[in-house]
Amino acid sequence: MLTARLHxxxxxxPQGLQQLAYREWGDPDNPHVLLCVHGLTRVSRDFDxxxxxxGKDVRVVAPDVPGRGQSDWLADPNLYAIPTYVSAMVALVARLNPGTLDWLGTSMGGLIGMGYASLPGNPVRKLILxxxxxxxNFEALQRIGQYVGKSPTFDSLEQGREYIKSISVPFGPHTDEQWxxxxxxxxxxxxxxxxTHYDPKIAHAFQNLSESTTQMHEAALWAAYDAIxxxxxxxxxxxxxxxxxQTAQAMGQRGPRARVIEVAGVGHAPTFMQDEQIHIVRKFLF
Structure with a gap:
C-alpha cells in the first residue's frame, strides 16, 4: 500500500503568490512522472x-487545482480559468523536475493538459484526455453549472455522501467502498x-455561459489541440x-491524431478506479 505524500x-x-497542494505516490526520485489532474469539482485524492x-513504476503526482481541496482560493473569480491553471501547473512541473512527463487529465484537467501540451517547448511525452x-456539449455544461457553486451544507457525512453520489451517477458502477x-x-x-471542498466562485465561468461563447472557446481549444x-x-x-x-472521432483525425478508446457503461467521466480502466492507462504509458 503506497502512502500519498502531501506537499x-x-x-x-496575477494577484500574487499562492500555494498549490499536491499529492505524490511512489519513489520521490523516480524521474518518470505521471501528472494526474482532476475535474471541475474533484480533488487529487481521486487518483489514489x-x-x-x-506507483511502483512511475511517480504519480496529483494536484488540487487552485480553488479546490487544500490549495489556496483566488480572490478574483475571473482567475478561475484554464490559463491560470496552466500557470500553476508550470510551477508544479518545475518543482517535480521530471525526466519524463506524462499527463492524465479528467474533464477540466484534460483542458488544462491541452493548454499545457500546446505550448512550444513543453515536456509532455504522452497525454491522456x-x-x-x-x-x-452546451447542454452538458449547463447540467454541470446547475450544481457548481451552490456550496450546500449537510448535517451529517452520510447526507453529504448521498448528495455527491446523486450528482456523480454518470461515473458508472462502483462498489460501496469506492463510492x-x-x-x-x-x-x-x-x-x-x-x-463541498471548493470555492463556490469556481462557478463564475458558468454564469454568462451561452452557445455563442461556448463556440468561441471551442475555436481556441481546437487551435490548442492542433498544436499538440x-x-x-x-x-x-x-x-x-x-x-x-463525433468530436472524439475528429480528435483521431487531426492534430496529434489521438487514439480513441470508449469505456462501456460509463458517462462523464471514467474514474480510473476499476481494473479495466487502470489497464488502459498502463498499456498506453508502457
Whole structure:
C-alpha cells in the first residue's frame, strides 16, 4: 500500500503568490512522472487507486487545482480559468523536475493538459484526455453549472455522501467502498456541518455561459489541440454527454491524431478506479 505524500508549491498568479497542494505516490526520485489532474469539482485524492497500481513504476503526482481541496482560493473569480491553471501547473512541473512527463487529465484537467501540451517547448511525452475534447456539449455544461457553486451544507457525512453520489451517477458502477472514497474526498467539515471542498466562485465561468461563447472557446481549444505533438489518447465514456462520438472521432483525425478508446457503461467521466480502466492507462504509458 503506497502512502500519498502531501506537499505544497508556491506559484505566481496575477494577484500574487499562492500555494498549490499536491499529492505524490511512489519513489520521490523516480524521474518518470505521471501528472494526474482532476475535474471541475474533484480533488487529487481521486487518483489514489490508479497510483496504487502504477506507483511502483512511475511517480504519480496529483494536484488540487487552485480553488479546490487544500490549495489556496483566488480572490478574483475571473482567475478561475484554464490559463491560470496552466500557470500553476508550470510551477508544479518545475518543482517535480521530471525526466519524463506524462499527463492524465479528467474533464477540466484534460483542458488544462491541452493548454499545457500546446505550448512550444513543453515536456509532455504522452497525454491522456479523459472524456473531454475541444468541442464541449452546451447542454452538458449547463447540467454541470446547475450544481457548481451552490456550496450546500449537510448535517451529517452520510447526507453529504448521498448528495455527491446523486450528482456523480454518470461515473458508472462502483462498489460501496469506492463510492465512499469518491464522496469523502470532496467533503469537508465546517462548524459541525459538512460541505463541498471548493470555492463556490469556481462557478463564475458558468454564469454568462451561452452557445455563442461556448463556440468561441471551442475555436481556441481546437487551435490548442492542433498544436499538440505529444502521443495522445482520448478515453470516452460510452454514455458521455460532454464528449460526443463525433468530436472524439475528429480528435483521431487531426492534430496529434489521438487514439480513441470508449469505456462501456460509463458517462462523464471514467474514474480510473476499476481494473479495466487502470489497464488502459498502463498499456498506453508502457
Amino acid at each position: 505544497k508549491v508556491q506559484w505566481l498568479s 487507486a490508479l497510483a496504487q497500481n502504477l 479523459n472524456d473531454v475534447g475541444p468541442s464541449l 465512499k472514497q469518491l464522496c469523502d474526498g470532496v467533503l469537508v467539515q465546517k462548524d459541525g456541518q459538512y460541505t 505533438t505529444a502521443d495522445t489518447l482520448v478515453v470516452r465514456g460510452e454514455h458521455s454527454d460532454l464528449l460526443s462520438p
